[in-house]
Amino acid sequence: MARKQRLTTSQRKDHRKKENEYIEDLNNKIENYDPKTAKTTFFKDLPISNATLKGLSEAAFLKLTDIQRESIPVSLKGYDVLGSAKTGSGKTLAFLIPVLEKLYRERWTEFDGLGALIISPTRELAMQIYEVLIKIGSHTSFSAGLVIGGKDVKFELERISRINILIGTPGRILQHLDQAVGLNTSNLQMLVLDEADRCLDMGFKKTLDAIVGNLPPSRQTLLFSATQSQSLADLARLSLTDYKSVGTMDKANEKSDAEAATPATLEQSYIEVELADKLDVLFSFIKTHLKAKMIVFLSSSKQVHFVYETFRKLQPGISLMHLHGRQKQKARTETLDKFSRAQQVCLFATDVVARGIDFPSVDWVIQLDCPEDADTYIHRVGRSARYGKKGKSLIMLTPTEKDAFLKRLSARKILPNQLTIKQSKKKSIKPQLQSLLFKDPELKYLGQKAFISYIRSIYVQKDKDVFKFDELPTEEFATSLGLPGAPKIKIRGMSTINRAKELKNAPRQLLSLKKANEDGDIVKDNSKQVRTKIDKMFERKNQTVLSEHYLNVTKSQANEDEDEDFITVKRKDHELVEDELPALTLPSSRRAQKKALSKKASLSTKGNASKVVFDDDGEAHPVYELEGEEEFQKKGSAESQKHDFLNKEAEVMATVDSKDKQVAKEKRQEKKRKRLEAMRREMEAALEEDESDEETRNVAYLGEPNLSEDMEDDFEDEPRKKAKSVNYIRDQRKETAHDIIEVEEPETLEDLESLTARLIQN
Structure with a gap:
């Protein structure tokens, strides 16, 4: 170029x-x-x-x-x-x-x-x-x-x-x-x-x-x-x-001639459905729209996870994906890319993709849970009918949510059409969900968390006319998820919930840092400790993760571990007299208390323990002990002691060097001996094979006159040695060939005596 x-x-x-x-x-x-x-x-x-x-x-x-x-x-x-x-x-x-x-x-x-x-x-x-x-x-x-x-x-x-x-x-x-x-x-x-x-x-x-x-x-x-x-x-x-x-x-003209905030090409509709029937309607809708590309919005990430895992096992006949804020960034990016390129797929998602994301050719936007306000509704349905293309949206509203939320939409000039559910197309999946949760404890835990997250999401909503917490059918909703009963929920105060919302969007690095104590020491964060799924399940005892059977098993195992201790307390009923105990007083300041109770901190003032060595008389000496000046002068001047020390060390180094050279020489000789032994075995095997096949074929050996001199020049030194050794063995066998006595196999005792006499004469 x-x-x-x-x-x-x-x-x-x-x-x-x-x-x-x-x-x-x-x-x-x-x-x-x-x-x-x-x-x-x-x-x-x-x-x-x-x-x-x-x-x-x-x-x-x-x-x-x-x-x-x-x-x-x-x-x-x-x-x-x-x-x-x-x-x-x-x-x-x-x-x-x-x-x-x-x-x-x-x-x-x-x-x-x-x-x-x-x-x-x-x-x-x-x-x-x-x-x-x-x-x-x-x-x-x-x-x-x-x-x-x-x-x-x-x-x-x-x-x-x-x-x-x-x-x-x-x-x-x-x-x-x-x-x-x-x-x-x-x-x-x-x-x-x-x-x-x-x-x-x-x-x-x-x-x-x-x-x-x-x-x-x-x-x-x-x-x-x-x-x-x-x-x-x-x-x-x-x-x-x-x-x-x-x-x-x-705002002055908003009530009169304001235009709807949704595209004109978007066909909007709603259905009235009980909370306990939502999953049945959703599964039936997916089964009847297998060749469509759709997004299903839910209110929390735990609901997304639960619905995705259960529907994936029920296999509705279409590719399923899920996307929420608790996933790793790599998984979120891969899901976005796959969903954008797919044509027939169903994506379960939270509002993390409700704003601004441009998904090509989305046919349906399904809102399983009612959004918190009309603005969120507008953003959700905006994933379809983009840039003048056609699209459809469907929102499922409970009887308590329908009237109030439709008023909110009509104030924004949004008038969705009401649809009715064909009972012949509706299929109940409650028995299948109950069977799945009974067989899989982890799936049961996901169902419990999904139930709790939905109830809490209703509780924290600001629009109490739409979201009526007191009228929630909790038992029926728990049954629709496949749970045997409604889990117990601990509702926190609104201040705690608002605090959690702020922390949710805060940088994770700031959240990982704990408050410093009074001494300025940072509390160690053990949140990154590796834990398995089993560890997490057994830690969730306060959230009814495991059944009573599992809890009893863990308690019995804990008692067995205590009984098998090597050292146990034999006497437990003795009394301690306070007057006989020494008086222990701790310093007033917390830093001094910590220093007094800590062995490591106390050694810093009393002197660290040093390593000692014992002489022939059994007396302890420090590892590095300084010699007195008078004793040093008796041994001579510093220059002479230095010269003697260097000479002594030189002799030691020479002795060690000679030993190292001898060891290296022995290793080389052993290596050479093994190499020659291996060559000898290979040549003997080659000669045996040559003698067995000598009558049927002609074999040319290295160094014999039937090979050209040019080929001999191309061989390396090692093949030459091998060729010479082969010829040497052949010559030796030829020299000793006249000493061999060929006899027929003796058959009688007379033949054996004759053979013995001939061998004695030779």
Whole structure:
């Protein structure tokens, strides 16, 4: 491949001048661009650079959507944007294009550091944003990075200082802001929050506040979501004072002519079903839609795990997958990739994939559990009917949830159609579930955890008109899961639950650190200790994991272990008189108490025990004992003692060296002897085979005249030795051939006497 020709100084100046003129012309076009008068249909009609246009064209992005047509010109002019649009309307390009254009017009290089920060509430959405950025920014010179939980932190720390556009989740971004030495945000140009309403809620409140505190206030901020929060307090936290609302609905007109937040191509429906019949209806629905691609949303990860494991054993006839936040990042990524490429599959998932994820050609979105609000409903159904394609959604509502939740949807101009269940198509799986849970204790435990997680999710919901905790049919619901009875549930206070929500979204590295004690010592964290499944099962006694039979077995084993102790207490009824005991007083301070009770700490002041050696008289001496000065002088001067010591050590080394040489010589001779012995056995075997076949075939040996001299020259030294030894053995046998006496086999006693006489004469 030909080398690229280097530009001269004048050529570089001309190139730089042309680029400056192009950027200046681009800025003028942006200032003069009016989205109201300009009829823009394609990306090429926008005032954006050629590199971005080329990347969009190669990625098959040609036509603008409504949110892109309205928001991109405003973002290019430098305004803060509060954008809201329907799901699947192309909000990702609406903020990625302004990011690339902003850095290009600012002539951003790798030496300028971090220029844009994009925050996403979930790992899957952050990965999707990164993939789109790589596609459309393939012709730009900016470096992009993705930082999410579940990845190698050290790998990210080594490279994050060279990143221009950083995409990640709040917890991991905050961790790098605290730890990464080369990550400098003082020159940040743009901050983007995708699914901003989720980023601004209580789960990420403290994390996001800590991130914003490290960013300069002079940045440009873009907020995008399908359901946008316009709380003044939330916007003030992000330093949004003069911003433009794009695509958001005016609250004054929301009740009159507001448009539904879901796509028109989405066919929405609902069914009224009892809580105890939900799994039966879901299994029957899957059995009747085996050639469809569907997502089933549940309220908790434990429910997802239980439904996936049980349905996988029942084998409905379609590929099953599951995805929730408690999985490892590698498993989550593989599941996303497989589901995106599959055509006939059912995915059980939590709300971790309810926002922003672009799954191609999803036919059905099934909501087994009622979402917490209308916004969550909009995000869930938005996984289908994306970019103008058709799709269907179905939500299962209990009689206590139906009326109140339908009112919430009608307030957002969402009117789903009611469907009825054909009893002929409905199949009950309660007997199969009971049989599965009876045979598998671990599956029974999953069912108990699924039951508890659902009941708690109803208890913590804010909308008490929809979620009525007191009216839950717990016994019937437990029976529908295959459980023999409803497990006992310990409901915690709301403060504890809110605390758990905050900890759920906190960085794991911060959670792993425990509080320091008063002395400043860190408590050791044993959470990473390896435990087997059996260990975990026996540790869950307080959660009714094991039946009474298993608990009795463990108790009896514990008693047997105690009876088999080698040393036991024989006398237990003796009394201790306090006056006879020595008085023990501990110091007042905790540090002094710890030092007094610790053997290791007490030795630090009393002197550490040292190792001693005993002489011939039995007296103990330290291992390293200093000699007195007078005794040293009696032995002579220091120089003479040094000379004597060196001579003595030289003699010892010479003796040891000679022994080592002798041992090495013996090893070489033994090795040579074994090699010659092996060669001798091989040659004897070859000669025996040659003599047996001598009458039937001609054999040529090395060194005989029937082989050419050229072939003899090609042989190495070892084959030559072998050939000579073979010829030597043959010559010896020829010399002794005349001494051999050939006789017939004696048959009578007279023949034996004659043979004996002949042998004596020879």
